[in-house]
Amino acid sequence: MKRVLVACGNGIATSTVVATKIREACENHGIAVMVSQCKLLEVESKADDFDLLVTTGKFTGGSVSVPVVGAINLLTGINEEATLEEILGYLK
Amino acid sequence: MEGIKFDSRQVLMLKGMENDEQDLSAVADVMCEMGLVKETYKQAILDREKEFPTGLNTGGCNIAIPHADVTHVNEASICVGILEEPVMFHAMDEPEDLIPVKMVIMLALKEAHSHLDMLQKVVELIQDQAVVKQIVETREKEMVCQLLKEKLF
Structure with missing residues (x-):
């Protein structure tokens, strides 16, 4: 099962919305996935345990070895489908 | 949005705001005066905005x-500031960029990873620009409150 880490500034609000959208999209596509949330500041210490990092804010907290997708579009609705496709592409 | 406190006292029609800090302070002060948040909330909001800004470029x-x-936070609630003149905020996804903001939706969340219903409805509202436009162009506080209630509750 692929693991996704969703990070935002406080790790409590926008990451909750994005994590839910990713879970729903994966369910609709029959993809088993585990989604966790954290603060952007915690990303560098946690990301190695995951297959994909998704952030709402800009990730500038160091280097990670996993692919990173910016998910602001899942909040604004602009090109939301394309961003979801990109995320699903890493999880198939 | 069951259990989320929101009434017309939590709608502010803001004039003459010079920057994001003034604007955030005005909204946070009302939440503090109402006892919805602790005295530490305002500073936490200001600090957080500097480090991880919350402006959303909706197009x-x-x-x-x-x-x-x-x-x-004492009580799960929201407080909304409508800005007569746009105020520049830094963008969440590109903190170097400044974007003009017309509406501030301040969230007081009581539990982490919770309040999903509230958060989803706020995001739905952000994406419904026809309603957002109607809200920011309404100069009447009670009407703004009613429109927000229809959309969020």
């Missing part, structure tokens, strides 16, 4: 969604 009427850690 239309931009919105900021400031919020702080649950430890600063």
